[in-house]
Amino acid sequence: EAGVTQFPSHSVIEKGQTVTLRCDPISGHDNLYWYRRVMGKEIKFLLHFVKESKQDESGMPNNRFLAERTGGTYSTLKVQPAELEDSGVYFCASSPATGGNTEAFFGQGTRLTVV
């Protein structure tokens, strides 16, 4: 069974440009999460989808970040326009159910560098 897949694995863009990150969760997992790790800091929660609905987006840093999950399958995270402080590793995770007693499976992450 395929795990959580993230595209691209690396992205280098200039300040002011737009970047779209994609996450394909494990098939059948209703829950999809985005996290981010800025250099030297902890991994921080960005948002949580249940199917196509945003359950919790309290971690989104500002309105330059837009996440979507049309049809409740894959998700995209768009950063527009990108700033230097957006550099970091963006992780996606999925799980089949809520309640904390199920495992969230993480992807390999997308390393975003804004120059």
Next chain:
Amino acid sequence: AQSVTQLGSHVSVSEGALVLLRCNYSSSVPPYLFWYVQYPNQGLQLLLKYTTGATLVKGINGFEAEFKKSETSFHLTKPSAHMSDAAEYFCAVSEGNRDDKIIFGKGTRLHILP
């Protein structure tokens, strides 16, 4: 608010020696506790988790952790380190049934000395 503190951003142990990675948490509700590992060029992998019940939790690759409520700790141990254990380890907490959002510590990079 929940938080996680990992003592030591880098820890070095000799191959065959005891591995001890420290984690303390704060939570206003009974926590669910996790240890994740990230090997080079790979994603985060769950090592073990505590939800309820037995406070000594065994995970993959010979790791275990003990939930100590009185000390608000969830330290990770392995009796004998192997070269393949070199990785970054993350302690994490969630509110379990109330909230699946995971709060991570800053991570500890484990180095294994030959």
